[in-house]
Amino acid sequence: MRNESISLLKKLVETPGPSGHEAVIQSVVREYMAPYCDTISTDVHGNLIGAIKPDATPRVMLSAHCDEVGLMVTHIDERGFAYCSAIGGVDPCVAAGQRVLVHTADGPVTGVVGRLPVHLMEKEAMDKAPRLHELWLDIGAATRDDAATRIEIGNPVTFDVGFKQLSDGLAVGRALDDRGGIFVMLESLRLLDRKNLNTSIFAVSTVQEEIGHRGAITSTFGIAPDIGIAVDVGPATDYPTADPRKIGDFRIGAGPVLHTGPNIHAGLGHLLMKTASSRNIHYQLRAEPRGTPTDANAIQLSRAGVATALVRIPCRYLHTPVEMLSLNDLENAANLLAAFIEQLNSDTLKPGEAKS
Ligand SMILES: [Zn+2]
Structure with a gap:
């Protein structure tokens, strides 16, 4: 090409x-x-x-x-963690652990989709796929008011992943x-x-x-x-x-x-x-x-x-x-x-x- x-x-x-x-x-x-x-x-x-x-x-x-496809911020809790609904068909399994960009009027804000680490997870939870409302968006805010200075309800979210070429003419992204x-x-x-x-x-x-x-x-x-x-x-x-x-x-x-x-x-x-x-x-x-x-x-x-x-x-x-x-x-x-x-x-x- x-x-x-x-x-x-x-x-x-x-x-x-x-x-x-x-x-x-x-x-x-x-x-x-x-x-x-x-x-x-x-x-x-x-x-x-x-x-x-x-x-x-x-x-x-x-x-x-x-x-x-992507996510949309629907709720911010009192500790500043945000919750999202899916824009289109998003598998929560692949959202967990991703770095994301929250798109705001002032530009993108970096966050991560958090999930309990295996150290703290109940055994039954390990075998179960997470649902989207069981995952949260962590932008490093301390409180709801702090989060609200950076993101808003309704902001769209995309995975922060770029384009890469693999061998044999394949591409991922x-x-x-x-x-x-x-x-x-x-x-x-x-x-x-x-x-x-x-x-x-x-x-x-x-x-x-x-x-x-x-x-x-x-x-x-x-x-x-x-x-x-x-x-x-x-x-x-x-x-x-x-x-x-x-x-x-x-x-x-x-x-x-x-x-x-x-x-x-x-x-x-x-x-x-x-x-x-x-x-x-x-x-x-x-x-x-x-x-x-x-x-x-x-x-x-x-x-x-x-x-x-x-x-x-x-x-x-x-x-x-x-x-x-x-x-x-x-x-x-x-x-x-x-x-x-x-x-x-x-x-x-x-x-x-x-x-x-
Ligand atoms: Zn398509």
């Missing part, structure tokens, strides 16, 4: 943006997206929308979500869900730069996906696309205790994951697979017999329905501070997305055309 692309991914991963608090990450995405777009705007909900040839038809929407998808979307815009497209493109960095695809719901309604393509990460099943018998065999480094099932427009799904094959991009196929838990679901159900496709990057340890994926998969997903978009035109959705 190009050094500039690695730097972009690192910057995206290291910028915090828990659901509902995406302004900072959106400013980073805007900076990288703007050079490739004719117009760029932010809607009332905070979705960032970069458009290329906005008046052309068919209208093609790309979406990747910029928000990430928090928020690769879905900064990996944002990265793929931005890289595909770079690859399409100055290409003669037969469609308009609306590249949307959506907000609030982790709490119910809320940004995709409103942005899709506003854009009214004919075709929608969501880019997200998805669970790999190539590590201990992840059972391929449940959803299939998905490996990091084995290529982007494409989907088949009711959430995916059959013609677009077929065209994606055909495009991958013609470019020698290896892909993995996931069968999903219901709506996918991604922006693709919200996009498809917008207005009178949108022809929808989905590209996912296999990822280990989703929603933990050590999400892991392959840089090759990201690169292949971006190449596939760009090649796919380049072929779209007014005939794509005509019955029979996309399948030919």
Whole structure:
């Protein structure tokens, strides 16, 4: 991968943006997206929308979500310890023992998620997973009043973990869900730069996906696309205790994951697979017999329905501070997305055309 692309991914991963608090990450995405777009705007909900040839038809929407899971301060006790609710699906087991950043109006405040040490733990407690209200946030405050000079009820919290590369082209960090998808979307815009497209493109960095695809719901309604393509990460099943018998065999480094099932427009799904094959991009196929838990679901159900496709990057340890994926998969997903978009035109959705 190009050094500039690695730097972009690192910057995206290291910028915090828990659901509902995406302004900072959106400013980073805007900076990288703007050079490739004719117009760029932010809607009332905070979705960032970069458009290329906005008046052309068919209208093609790309979406990747910029928000990430996290915690939110809900209570501060008299000794200055704070308690949190989860923003999205956070496993309390992985929150315990983490260093965190509490995002306040005056900037980030460092804290830790405390838990009783093994020395003081009852034997039964050792075998039990903690629940979130049994963990506390310690910012080193002495009292509630002292804590209140630094943090407030409602402040969002993220794990204080940066981006690292491992050997063999793998990377780890928090928020690769879905900064990996944002990265793929931005890289595909770079690859399409100055290409003669037969469609308009609306590249949307959506907000609030982790709490119910809320940004995709409103942005899709506003854009009214004919075709929608969501880019997200998805669970790999190539590590201990992840059972391929449940959803299939998905490996990091084995290529982007494409989907088949009711959430995916059959013609677009077929065209994606055909495009991958013609470019020698290896892909993995996931069968999903219901709506996918991604922006693709919200996009498809917008207005009178949108022809929808989905590209996912296999990822280990989703929603933990050590999400892991392959840089090759990201690169292949971006190449596939760009090649796919380049072929779209007014005939794509005509019955029979996309399948030919
Ligand atoms: Zn996601």
